[in-house]
Amino acid sequence: MRVAVGAGSCGYAAGAQKVFDAIKALDLPDCKLEIVGCVGMCYLEPIVDVYNDKGELARYTHVQPDDVAAIFSDEGADDKLILAEDEEILNTQVRIVLRNCGIINPERIEDYVEVGGYEAFKKCVQEMSPEDVIDEIKASGLRGRGGAGFPAWFKWNAARRSPGEDKYMVCNADEGDPGAFMDRSILEGDPHALIEGMLIGAYAMGAKTGIIYVRAEYPLAIKRLEIAIKQAREAGFIGKNIMGIEGLDFDLWIKAGAGAFVCGEETALIASLEGERGMPRLKPPFPAERGYFANPTNINNVETLANVPFILRNGAKAFTQYGTEKSPGTKIFALTGKINKGGLVEIPMGMPLRDVIFKIGGGIQNNRTFKAVQMGGPSGGCIPASLLDTPVDYEHIVQTGAIVGSGGMVVMDETTCMVEMARFFLDFTCRESCGKCTYCRVGTKRILEILERITTGKGKETDIDLLLELCKKVSEGSLCGLGQTAPNPVLTTIRYFRDEYEDHIKNGTCTAKQCTALIAYTINDNCIGCTACARACPVSAISGKVKNKHEIDQEACIRCGQCITTCRFNAIDVS
Amino acid sequence: MGCCQDHRDEIREDIDLQLLDPVLDEYKGVRGSVIPVLQKTQDIYGYLPRASLSYIAEKLGEKEAKIYGVATFYAQFRMEPIGEHLIMLCQGTACHVNGADRIQMAIEEELKIKDGETTEDGKFTLMIMACLGCCSLAPVMMIGEETYAKLTPESTVKILRDLRNRDHKEVPE
Known part of the structure; x- marks a missing residue:
């Protein structure tokens, strides 16, 4: 018997070391216990693979140290076995680069x-x-x-x-x-x-x-x-x-x-x-x-x-039997964000984006609606739902304004504000600019300032045009890829989500209810006065007597959202 | 090196520069070794003491301004001492989308420190990182070598308090 514990950084973060130690402590006879890398299904970690002497694999997921004894007992632990739908995800992939990851011991x-x-x-x-x-x-x-x-x-x-x-x-x-x-x-x-x-x-x-x-x-x-x-x-x-x-x-x-x-x-x-x-x-x-x-x-x-x-x-x-004519082979993508089955997947180039996110990634968390996927990191862009049928290869992704980049796919739902997303990326590129080219050094800073003022409700009517102009100049006036592509997150969000920018600027509202300066938390009549929110509030902005409807002091509130997570009665509104 | 003459002068005295000699010997005559030397210096002291930069410049035969320039260019290098526990909070895209801001708020609120600062008792230092590469377990933070995944504000506070309590218990031993 060979037992392999998924021991990549993600496996360890999920507790693989403790699981490994627990299996070791069982001191199983004729058992080769070893570590393997990550098979890519980070959402199922810690993963334990048990190969019997015929080489047949039983894959256990979400294994905790307490489960170990059952797995190796005569009764087994079938409830911990990987689900068919998860196994299907692995079978839909074409694993060339990842062929050995999660299979062989990387230290031998x-x-x-x-x-x-x-x-x-x-x-x-x-x-x-x-x-x-x-x-x-x-x-x-x-x-x-x-x-x-x-x-x-x-x-x-x-x-x-x-x-x-x-x-x-x-x-x-x-x-x-x-x-x-x-x-x-x-x-x-x-x-x-x-x-x-x-x-x-x-x-x-x-x-x-x-x-x-x-x-x-x-x-x-x-x-x-x-x-x-x-x-x-x-x-x-x-x-x-x-x-x-x-x-x-x-x-x-x-x-x-x-x-x-x-x-x-x-x-x-x-x-x-x-x-x-x-x-x-x-x-x-x-x-x-x-x-x-x-x-x-x-x-x-x-x-x-x-x-x-x-x-x-x-x-x-x-x-070349995989992929498209101009983008042959496979590409690994990192599925993250508001996706159900996050992890690494290796797929043939040309697969429609929809299949990657819904068939392989299992769709959006908490049954929310898909809004956009960010591809290519800070140099890339956001691809909206209307373009979900785009084949994932170099040529088609570039046409959307994003890039394949190194293969990050951050999935967003309706609770993600696209202006805030652009601000987040510009904050990153602004800090990472090496400072050599003026347009990149100063330009990214100016773009960031404009985005900051939009997300805090201080945007001006002319800001969108100003952003477009600045983006063009930063892109043209920078020596390297960092500056040339830094505007992409702004350009794509303006291209596909211009209405959100306008909402922020003209109406002072954030559709995704994410920009803290533009939202307010209030308590509705569902409140039974359980005091849970008042105790959770880090700035003591919530007051009220037990069994009485509570109130939020808008001046003191820092809009951290703690109350809404704590409340079990749906008594907190965001407006 | 007028550019960095500030309060750091007060804390630079109690470092033993000779600890650097084996490192400097190892890289003697090796081209392009400034970064590994600085990395090892940081391993030794936990940060880059000002005096160490002058010492390295002298021994490597480089301009002090160059050493300082390299040290301040890269995110890994710290110019001030850090606390006992270094909290590296990921603010990469995936963590950001999954609520890392709220985790940051919870840490700042609990420890009363901001990014780059150390608690008064010298226990914790908070550093915001661009990406720790554990994106599918977002939001994540690393404290020392340990990675904590799928954080919520509550679980984050609990982790910090547990660490502090553990340290308290260890003191009498």
Whole structure:
């Protein structure tokens, strides 16, 4: 019997360690107990997979330490088994990058090798020339999964052709997009896939050194990467004369990022690697010509590189059978926000947005209405309900004003205010602007100020036009992607939800009842005077005698909404 | 370094700069090592004491202004000491949509501190983070290495009080 506990960051947050310890304490005979990465169904964590000796899987969900004894008793714990509808979600996906996540032990290279790991790399160095490798990637049409969707082969080829002995293969694992966590999951669940992808890329472009630039906020990912690099080194995949081939050298190390969203931009990332402030510079020269300490450098994102071993092992056709002509393959999306079944899903490109959110994501929490989905993080935009049939691929999503980006999908219902959403993103980009370009540094601040005044009911009639004008200028006057795309959340919300802006400005109302300056909480006649709200109120703004209708002091009220969550009698109105 | 001469001067004296020597030796002559050096410095002191920046600049042969510039550019670096428990509250998109503002309010109300501040007793420091990558369990916060998921204002307050009580109990031992 093999027992595998889902132990990604999400699993641990849900209590996987305690569950693991409880199973260990049972001291089961003939049981191989181990950790695996995240299978992507974060809403079901902690997950325990039990494989019997025939290899058949029983997957238990929402497991707590108290449930463990029952699972391994003769009676079993069928009530903890995964529901058919949840299992269906897994079957609807096409898992290329996530194929091993949640299945193999990420801390054992043997497990990766057993499922065909490092075979693609062996095939490359034994049977293919670097040009062949690049051709295969070209045939696969693999595009960068980090945001821009740039063809991967093109960058590899450019770096290969660049003169210079010292070339660098860099992996951008500084997943900065709020709302996206697929890279973390790959690093935690299948780190060897990334290393193999880097090895293949390095072979193709002729790089002898690799650097993984990973977020310092991902301690578990860093730990598992360190283990994986050590194992790959011991197994002879990293080092000198790899696999006995004279002159085939590759060294790989990790560099922890220090927290700057702008470092997702290639030249800023390189500046950061060089120990400088992470500020982008003018291109050309492109990193492929002059990158890390002026050497030819190629930068790919984690998900992009994790696709590479599959393509080389199975051929480009195995990859292009999925997805669309211009966006082949699969893409991982992080479903979050007001969605029932949040987590990571890997789907073929081109699947309609509606299917992703309703079939796979299980629809909206508390039976509310879908309002919009935010795609592409701070550089992306909000896609409204009327465009739910848009196929999810690079070309179609861009037409909506959003971008595929790194694959974050934050779902919103009618309680989310779209102006406030735009304000939230501008607050982010304004703080993350590196300050180099005036339009980005000052412009995002000005946009933010306008949005702040709209959400607090002080908007002016001319504000929407002013926003549109400013957005255009910020976009045109910025050097890098951060500034160029920072206006997107504002532009898309104005495009699809202009009425909400107008409501805020002209009527001083927030339709979603979210903007605290524009709403008031009052107590209606349902109140039985239970005093629960008065006790919950953090600023003591609610008064009233027991069994008498209470009242809210509007001056003192900070509109935190505590009362409405506490009230069991539907006695609090928001207007 | 006139730019950062302020009240931090008062607290810089009791640090032992020699603790940095092994780090500086390790990175001696390594190009582009300012960030890892600063990260390790922060691991040692819990923040970046002003004197450490001058010391690093001197030992790495860099301008002090450059070290200061790098230290203030990145979100990870703190220029002031932090409390015993560092609360990292996620304000990423998913957490924001799922009510992280209310969690922030609850923490601020309970501990009487704002983003970046430390409680008077030196127990808690609050830091707002852009995204912790646990989006499907939003809203989340991390205290130390522990991640707390699906927070409500009530559960947040309870977590903070439990931590404080636990510390109280541990004191007599």
